[in-house]
Amino acid sequence: MDGAPPRHLAVLLALGGLAGLIAAVVLLIEKIALIADPSYVPSCSINPVLSCGSVMTTPQAEAFGVPNPLIGVAGFAVVTTVGVGLFAGARYRRWFYLGLQAGVTFGVVFVHWLIFQSLYRIEALCPYCMVVWVVTIAVFWYTTLHNVDAGHVPLPRSARRTVRGVAGYHGVVLTGWYLTVATLILIQFWTYWQTLL
Secondary structure, eight states: OOOOOOHHHHHHHHHHHHHHHHHHHHHHHHHHHHHHOTTOOOTTBOSSSBBHHHHHTSGGGGTTSSOHHHHHHHHHHHHHHHHHHHHTTOOOOHHHHHHHHHHHHHHHHHHHHHHHHIIIIIOOBOHHHHHHHHHHHHHHHHHHHHHHHTTOSOOOHHHHHHHHHHHTTHHHHHHHHHHHHHHHHHHHTHHHHHHTO
16 A cells, blocks of 8 residues: 555545536536526526536537536546545555546646637636636646655656656646636637726
């Protein structure tokens, strides 16, 4: 068995996973309501930019042939369970952490594809989706830092030292990541934001 991960990782996975799970469940409920009644206006369709309805009716909302929220419900249920297990004192083997790493890496790549699609193809934002973006980025970042630090992810010694150096600024990196996405949103919808001033 491997040693205990940092307590903050357990809390992040449990609470972040729960937040993502709630957002995914709400999105799934809204998607089902929209399928049942095409004239239904989702609760998260607030204005021309913050409009879940505009996002949910696109092909990108079913990237793998099923509604994206189904993927979110399954993925965040796993993340939440892992976090609760760690918080309760569970110890997982290296292969388990590698599986978790594969899952969160898929999640963060998928989320960035969705961010691109939302900003530059659909040209609308889904508030619940943005909750998923925030959670997925944080879960990926801290899971990766733990896996590198614990030696679960095989890296050359020099690369491991670099990652550990970056880990000392983990909050700065995460904040910069979020600010980059926020800046892209601000620029893309600048014309609309100006009308609110």
